[in-house]
Amino acid sequence: MTNSSPTWDPQQYLRHAGHRARPFADLLARVSDPPRDPARVADLGCGPGNLTAVLAERWPAAHITGYDNSPEMLERAAAHAGPTAGGGRLDFARADLTRWTPPETYDLIASNATLQWVPGHADAFPGLVDALVPGGTFAFQVPGNFEAPSHVLMRELADSAPWRDRLAGVLRHADAVLTPTAYLERLTALGCTVDAWETTYAHLLTGDDPVLDWVKGTGLRPVLTALADDPRARDAFTTTYRDLLREAYPATPHGTVLPFRRIFVVAGKPA
Known part of the structure; x- marks a missing residue:
């Protein structure tokens, strides 16, 4: 979903599944x-499908399709497919x-931490709203932390x-997402009733170099993909970046705090 078409690692992505799931739960609550x-x-x-399965828990009679362009993610998501x-x-589709x-x-088009990978995604909003039935909802969440040290560094x-x-040209900048306003x-402007807000989570991470x-x-995937054919260069970049992160996000006796701003939007189409 990016210009650099990063290769995804479902196992790595799911290492922080609990923290990553929280914003989707907060989105669905509205x-x-x-x-x-x-x-x-x-x-x-849909990524590895674990949060698509949450949609099935909320609406067990629904027909839910998760869409993604990563073969690795879809392979992992397939374990969740079937009757509910x-x-x-x-089900899932590429x-x-x-x-x-x-x-x-x-009835519902949802997206969790994905649209930031789609350049000019707001230009697709008219088509997405048109695809909603009357009274339907378009709900999404995107990271709003592109000016955080993790991305700036x-x-x-x-x-x-x-x-x-x-x-x-591999990495995204702050204009990857818009403001809530x-x-x-x-x-x-498309006739929707809109609830838009932002939240900064203070994730307490544990382990060595958790940031x-x-x-x-997530954010480093384009670099890891671009340097995949040169492991020495990849490791050299990662080591230097690791040292910068250690200074920007110092460890405490209780863990390492990662502040993470996210933007939420729930748009309802008139019935």
Whole structure:
């Protein structure tokens, strides 16, 4: 879902599954039940499928499809596919969200920490709202931490010698997402009723170099992919970046605190 098409590692991503699941739970807490029963639900950027399964727990009669472009993630997600407890169905399909067009109408289109990988994703909002049935909901959450040390240090290192030529254009910048207000304005202009907010989580991480371990599952993937054919260079970049993170996120007797800002939007289409 990025220009650099990063390779994903489901096992690495799921190492912090509990922390990563919290924002999706907070998002769904503001989502009303779909207008149809059984409902049709799309999960854009489903990853390893563990949170798509949460949608099936919330609406067990629904037909829910998780979409992702990573073969590695979809392979892991397949374990969650099949009939659901309330007579619904959970399945997965490969889709590149930079070009995806909704193939049908949905009661709920949800997306968790994915749209930041799609350049110009807000331009797709009219098509997504059109794909909602009357009374349907478009709900998403994106990281809002691109100015945090974890990202700034990564970009600065990638832009320095000897990495500049190999990593030019690989990493995202702060304009990867909009502000809550900008999202609200975009979606209210399409006739939606919008609830938009932001939250900064203070994740307490444990273990050795836990912030590096966290970004290896997400933000660092484009770098790891770009340097995958040169393990020595990959390890050299990672070691330097690790040392920078140790200074920016010092360990405490109780663990390492990772502040993480996230942006939430729940847009309802008029019934």
